[in-house]
Amino acid sequence: MSVNKAIDMQKELSQATTLEELQRATEAIRDEYRVDHVVYHWVNSVGERFGCGTYSTEWIDRYLEKDYLYNDPVILGCFYRFDPVNWKQLDWSSKGAREMLRDAMDHGVGPQGFSIPIRGPKGQYAVFTLADGRNDQDWQDLIEARRKDLILVSHAFNRKALELEEGVFNLQSAQLSPRERSTLTLLAKGNNRAQAAKELDISENTLRVYVESARHKLGALNTTHAVARALADGQIVV
Amino acid sequence: MSVNKAIDMQKELSQATTLEELQRATEAIRDEYRVDHVVYHWVNSVGERFGCGTYSTEWIDRYLEKDYLYNDPVILGCFYRFDPVNWKQLDWSSKGAREMLRDAMDHGVGPQGFSIPIRGPKGQYAVFTLADGRNDQDWQDLIEARRKDLILVSHAFNRKALELEEGVFNLQSAQLSPRERSTLTLLAKGNNRAQAAKELDISENTLRVYVESARHKLGALNTTHAVARALADGQIVV
């Protein structure tokens, strides 16, 4: 596939407005790259999944039923990586992983695979995958040749998914004041209120006011919750 | 700059082995793209900054001294975005932001800028920026033509930075067990111990064991600290 075709594909993608069109895009990418499967899936904060691709419904059901998500070396491996990864580079040594791979191959998935980790705001984590049955060398050649295209395509894909799930992601909470941020930061670093107050050179009572106001702004039920939200919001950094 | 040059640049980048070489890479990119400044900076999990680029030391010192980090619309705006952003699209309406921009321009930075958010494992967040003084139309043209190159270059850059900071970043804190993760997740969501225990259908005493063991694994001083670390590690998501 030429660079121009990769660009065309991204244009096509950018016009998608529904999940169904994203679904069709995975099929187009599969055909264009001449691989068995193309899959995008996004694991969100509450363990729900948003995805589409060319896997058979049987395999998807199987995957969900067996709760492979938390044993899948692809998901786990990509989570700690920045670069795309060839499935063969992953750690398949655990029992659950080998079992899953066998199961996948029985469903026409693999053994070759190339998965690209994608990360978005607020800890979004998604994986874009190509899977195929060809031999090691052919697979290597294909991936090396298309690596950069694939990265761009996967990002275009994720961008679309983010757009479609906009509602989930655009919830901005109130801005914390500098003192509130400092307070939560110190608490997030393990200080108790007395220590944090001393650090900021204010009374513990004053510090408590900041914690309370931060809690209310963030809609948090307690200090730990407030710290978690402030972190997730990026309002503080630990 | 041709696509081939973009590829060359990535090859060059991939050979860098020190921070100084990354520094020189920003200069090379600046010259190649004919812009005033190229900057990469990464705000890491302990609030430290790792960055390099072509900004003057005066401006960097000023930036740090005035604590612009938390008022910088570029940093904040990119944090909530997936796509690269032109500075003109950002919200400069706050007083602090306008002040910063004026200050930046006094130091030869801006008013045009193009910043690419980059995210890596464990909530890594970095920004790759091009800044320049040319007019809106010229800037727009440059960015549109080079957008895809820049995304790839910025990723190659970040990949290198991750490699160089491996020590900092690969400090894998001990893996939490599933129960420990669930426990911390529930606490991070604002549950108190009684509620979390009920949710997991275990006794509060048992739950406490998970909190304690998680605390010890994470080297945390209290529950809030543990939750903050687990979040920063990406071991839990809220």
Added chain:
DNA sequence: AGGTCCCTCACCATAAATGGCGAAGGAGAA
């Protein structure tokens, strides 16, 4: 000039978290 938000401090009773200790069955790895 008045409103809003930020920073600062105080008091008090109650609810919740903490720090250790001990114990036992089960799964998985070496």
Added chain:
DNA sequence: TTCTCCTTCGCCATTTATGGTGAGGGACCT
């Protein structure tokens, strides 16, 4: 098989956090 780690539970004294309310001075915006 032995050993480690996970999961589950119990107890107790002590420290800490929480939820309200009240109040004054200062900065900034309209």
